[in-house]
Amino acid sequence: MTLFSRLLYTVIAFTLLAAAILLIGVAVWRTATGYWTGENALESMLDGIGLIIIAVAVADVGKFLFEEEVLSDRELRRPAEARGSLTKFMTIIIVALNLEALVLIAKTSRETMGDIVYPGLLVFLAATAMVGLGLFQKLSQNATAVVPPDRPKGKGEKPQARDSAAEA
Numbered sequence: 001m002t003l004f005s006r007l008l009y010t011v012i013a014f015t016l017l018a019a020a021i022l023l024i025g026v027a028v029w030r031t032a033t034g035y036w037t038g039e040n041a042l043e044s045m046l047d048g049i050g051l052i053i054i055a056v057a058v059a060d061v062g063k064f065l066f067e068e069e070v071l072s073d074r075e076l077r078r079p080a081e082a083r084g085s086l087t088k089f090m091t092i093i094i095v096a097l098n099l100e101a102l103v104l105i106a107k108t109s110r111e112t113m114g115d116i117v118y119p120g121l122l123v124f125l126a127a128t129a130m131v132g133l134g135l136f137q138k139l140s141q142n143a144t145a146v147v148p149p150d151r152p153k154g155k156g157e158k159p160q161a162r163d164s165a166a167e168a
Contacts, residue, residue, distance in 0.1 A: 009069035016062030023055035043107070050103045057096035064089055083140050090133045097126035 027048035034044025068085055104119035 006070050009065055013062040013066035013070070016058050016065070020055040020059035020062065023051050023058065027051035027055070042110070046103055046107045050100060053096060053099045053103065057092060060092040060096075061089075064092065079140065083137070087133065087137065090129065090136075094126055094129050094133065097122060097129065101126060 030044050030051070031048035034041050034047075064085075101119050101122040104122060105116070108115045108119055
C-alpha cells in the first residue's frame with residue numbers, strides 16, 4: 001500500500017473518530033439541556049441515546065478502516081480475509097440498526113402508535129441484513145475451505161511439488 005493511501009485512510013479514520021466525539025458531545029449537551037429545562041427530558045434523553053448509537057457506529061467504522069487499511073497493510077488476497085472483513089463491517093451495521101430501532105420503538109410507544117411502522121421496518125431491515133450475513137457466511141464457507149491459509153515454511157521444509165505423472 002502506498003504512503004498516500006495510508007495517509008488518506010488515516011485522515012479518514014481520524015475524521016470519523018472526531019465526528020463521533022462531536023456527536024457524543026451534542027448528545028450530552030442536548031440531554032443536559034433537556035434535563036435542566038425540564039422540557040421533554042425523556043424525549044431529549046432518547047434522542048441523546050440515538051445520537052450516541054450513531055456515534056459508536058461511526059467510530060467503529062473509522063476504527064475498522066484504520067485497522068484494515070493502515071495497520072494490516074494487506075489487500076485481502078485470500079477469501080478468508082475478505083470474509084472476515086465483510087463480516088466485521090456488517091456486524092457493526094447490524095448492531096447499530098438494531099439499537100437505533102430499539103430507541104425508536106421506545107420513543108414511538110410513548111407518542112402515537114401509528115408511527116410504529118418506521119421502527120418496525122427498521123427491525124425488519126436489521127433482521128434481513130442478519131439473515132443475509134448468515135447466507136453469505138454459509139455460501140462463502142466453501143471458498144475459504146478450498147484456499148488454504150499462508151503458512152510460514154519451517155527449517156528443512158520444502159514446498160511440495162505436484163507430480164502429475166505420479167497422480168495419474
